[in-house]
Amino acid sequence: MFLDEPVLTKNIPGCGPLQSTWGRAEDRTVTTGKTYRDRGGYAALEKCIGMESSAIIDEVKNAILRGRGGAGFPAGMKWSFLPPEDGQPRYLAINCDEAEPGTFKDRLLVDFDPHLVLEGIAIACWACKLDHAYFFIRGEYPSQAITMQRAIDEAYEMGVFGGNGLLGKCDFKVDCTLHRGAGAYICGEETGLLEAIEGRRGWPRLKPPFPAVKGLFGRPTIVNNVETLAAVVPIMEKGAPWWQGIGVESSIGGPPSYGTKLMGVSGHVEKPGVYEAPLGVSLKCLVEDYCGGMRGGKGFKAAIAGGASMGILSTDQYEAEMDFDIGRKYDLMGLGTACPTVFDEDTDMVAVARNLSRFFKNESCGQCTPCREGAQWMFKLLSRIEAGEADSNDLDMLLELAGSMGIMPGTTICGLADGHNWAVRTVVNKFRGEFESRVRPAKTALQGVALTSSASGS
Amino acid sequence: MSWTVKPSRTQKIESRTEPYLTEEAKAKYEKDLIPRYPERRGALLPILHDLQHHERCVSHQAMVEVAQFLQITPGEVLDTVSFYEEFHVEPVGRHVVAVCQSVACEACGHAAVLDHLKDKLGIDEHETTPDGKITLLALECLGACEKAPCMLRNDELVGPLTPDQAARLVDELE
Numbered sequence: 001m002f003l004d005e006p007v008l009t010k011n012i013p014g015c016g017p018l019q020s021t022w023g024r025a026e027d028r029t030v031t032t033g034k035t036y037r038d039r040g041g042y043a044a045l046e047k048c049i050g051m052e053s054s055a056i057i058d059e060v061k062n063a064i065l066r067g068r069g070g071a072g073f074p075a076g077m078k079w080s081f082l083p084p085e086d087g088q089p090r091y092l093a094i095n096c097d098e099a100e101p102g103t104f105k106d107r108l109l110v111d112f113d114p115h116l117v118l119e120g121i122a123i124a125c126w127a128c129k130l131d132h133a134y135f136f137i138r139g140e141y142p143s144q145a146i147t148m149q150r151a152i153d154e155a156y157e158m159g160v161f162g163g164n165g166l167l168g169k170c171d172f173k174v175d176c177t178l179h180r181g182a183g184a185y186i187c188g189e190e191t192g193l194l195e196a197i198e199g200r201r202g203w204p205r206l207k208p209p210f211p212a213v214k215g216l217f218g219r220p221t222i223v224n225n226v227e228t229l230a231a232v233v234p235i236m237e238k239g240a241p242w243w244q245g246i247g248v249e250s251s252i253g254g255p256p257s258y259g260t261k262l263m264g265v266s267g268h269v270e271k272p273g274v275y276e277a278p279l280g281v282s283l284k285c286l287v288e289d290y291c292g293g294m295r296g297g298k299g300f301k302a303a304i305a306g307g308a309s310m311g312i313l314s315t316d317q318y319e320a321e322m323d324f325d326i327g328r329k330y331d332l333m334g335l336g337t338a339c340p341t342v343f344d345e346d347t348d349m350v351a352v353a354r355n356l357s358r359f360f361k362n363e364s365c366g367q368c369t370p371c372r373e374g375a376q377w378m379f380k381l382l383s384r385i386e387a388g389e390a391d392s393n394d395l396d397m398l399l400e401l402a403g404s405m406g407i408m409p410g411t412t413i414c415g416l417a418d419g420h421n422w423a424v425r426t427v428v429n430k431f432r433g434e435f436e437s438r439v440r441p442a443k444t445a446l447q448g449v450a451l452t453s454s455a456s457g458s
Numbered sequence: 459m460s461w462t463v464k465p466s467r468t469q470k471i472e473s474r475t476e477p478y479l480t481e482e483a484k485a486k487y488e489k490d491l492i493p494r495y496p497e498r499r500g501a502l503l504p505i506l507h508d509l510q511h512h513e514r515c516v517s518h519q520a521m522v523e524v525a526q527f528l529q530i531t532p533g534e535v536l537d538t539v540s541f542y543e544e545f546h547v548e549p550v551g552r553h554v555v556a557v558c559q560s561v562a563c564e565a566c567g568h569a570a571v572l573d574h575l576k577d578k579l580g581i582d583e584h585e586t587t588p589d590g591k592i593t594l595l596a597l598e599c600l601g602a603c604e605k606a607p608c609m610l611r612n613d614e615l616v617g618p619l620t621p622d623q624a625a626r627l628v629d630e631l632e
């Protein structure tokens with residue numbers, strides 16, 4: 001499956017399949033504010049300024065634009081949860097934390113087309129009547145922070161932000177501030193992100209209240225991913241029906257997966273990188289037609305579907321469709337960021353599980369005991385299995401721990417623990433033989449470890 | 459491990475007469491940062507970044523000064539500083555080299571790169587060379603997985619690296 005022409009990457013060459021004429025990645029340069037405008041940029045914003053807020057929100061709703069940050073929640077619906085205006089400030093928080101292992105798609109937009117994102121931000125602020133946008137970017141993107149700051153400055157000069165109102169064409173004035181994180185994955189969780197903007201440790205908040213009701217500095221706040229906001233621009237330019245013409249309907253009676261998606265492919269492929277593809281493209285097509293196949297002609301073994309939290313696709317799931325059905329169809333948590341990390345036949349899956357577990361152990365914020373302590377133990381057990389020092393009870397204990405932590409089992413505040421749970425559990429379940437061959441049979445069976453009743457589930 | 463407490467009993471609390479937050483810096487923050495947030499505290503992370511950049515650490519004395527400036531308690535500043543991996547209480551080296559150790563980079567051979575750098579620099583990860591020149595870190599996914607195995611050399615994401623290339627890039631640092 002291919003797109004006829006680039007949508008989100010129209011100013012960024014080299015994001016198409018191998019045989020397309022979308023240019024060469026080597027030719028990428030940052031699109032300046034002037035170039036962006038000369039190519040018709042900020043026209044969607046102008047169009048929106050002539051529209052009622054509700055009409056813009058309806059258009060985004062009709063497009064069924066599902067969040068690109070991981071959860072896939074429809075953006076238009078999220079926007080409509082805002083309470084009525086009360087004359088006090090309301091905020092937009094842009095999530096450019098992008099710390100999920102394997103994910104690097106938002107970086108592409110910031111590096112090469114920051115104004116597309118800024119236009120989306122301005123439209124969202126206008127539609128939802130948000131006064132101030134905080135662009136939260138992870139600390140490990142220092143040069144991207146500079147690029148973005150430069151683009152924000154340009155946008156101020158062009159009258160998009162500040163001054164006399166959006167583009168000088170209405171009374172509504174929006175400010176945009178870049179805010180740098182400082183090396184904590186958990187600040188990507190939407191409420192951890194709010195804490196980080198407020199200058200606190202990035203501890204996720206209990207929900208409800210949801211940010212749309214009580215967010216930044218206690219005020220209504222919309223949190224959206226960078227790519228979600230970028231997608232608002234072509235939707236407002238060409239309309240919801242056009243957007244719905246890209247992507248796929250659900251094959252299992254769920255909500256549809258419309259539109260294009262930036263998919264960052266890493267791991268054992270010939271040409272890793274970010275590609276723009278319609279939702280529903282198969283992983284195999286992505287690897288073979290976009291990335292030039294498996295590296296060195298090796299065989300495909302497995303792939304993390306869309307960021308470490310989502311879990312793993314097994315060898316026989318190579319043709320899985322990259323859309324929002326993927327979770328239910330292939331026993332994963334979901335599509336996540338749609339950035340697969342691909343492994344070839346020589347990969348040690350026990351090492352993969354151990355690496356993923358170490359990540360979640362290091363990044364747990366420590367508020368919830370099941371996540372903080374469970375993460376330590378899971379990492380220890382996996383290290384022991386990898387070293388050949390474990391018995392079969394350890395494997396059972398590992399699955400028991402994994403199954404008992406997260407929002408889904410109802411034991412933690414945020415989804416980081418679910419990510420750890422799914423990442424480890426799916427690798428163990430789908431490559432069970434590799435784990436079993438590394439452990440000794442236990443002398444006595446493990447007893448009394450049922451921490452939760454749901455623990456033995458997939 | 460943001461929540462792990464580091465031993466503090468043996469920690470020296472340094473102080474100096476010259477302030478960390480100069481009047482000039484404070485005036486700049488007052489003009490450029492404070493108006494961007496509805497509460498003064500919102501400026502905390504940007505100020506800490508500024509200190510970390512210029513002083514290569516956020517010392518206890520600096521935390522007290524920042525607290526006074528933002529009208530919050532020093533404890534609140536410490537609470538935030540101790541959470542984030544990029545803020546260091548002790549100075550880091552003049553250059554920071556961070557090798558990614560997450561899943562795509564490990565699959566593409568990060569271990570050889572990291573081991574080679576450790577050997578060449580004669581230090582372990584999360585240590586600084588005795589001359590204070592280079593701090594070597596092993597971090598989680600840097601968001602540059604297409605460059606795996608990659609590293610962040612000061613402000614620059616570089617990769618894919620062979621161990622030799624990585625060593626050369628570190629050698630180039632002044």
Ligand SMILES: Cc1cc2nc3c(=O)[nH]c(=O)nc-3n(C[C@H](O)[C@H](O)[C@H](O)COP(=O)(O)O)c2cc1C
Nearest residue numbers: 067068069095097098099188189190224225228415
């Ligand atoms: C542990 C954790 C980490 C997350 N990291 C990110 C991230 O780096 N970037 C992002 O956009 N969303 C991240 N999310 C999802 C956000 O909480 C939120 O759903 C998203 O930013 C909403 O934007 P969207 O609706 O436009 O996708 C994370 C969620 C969790 C639980």
Ligand code: SF4
Nearest residue numbers: 365367368371412414
């Ligand atoms: S689940 Fe883990 S990361 Fe999330 S709030 Fe609890 S301890 Fe923190």
Ligand code: FES
Nearest residue numbers: 558563600602603
């Ligand atoms: S895994 Fe190394 S940069 Fe993402």
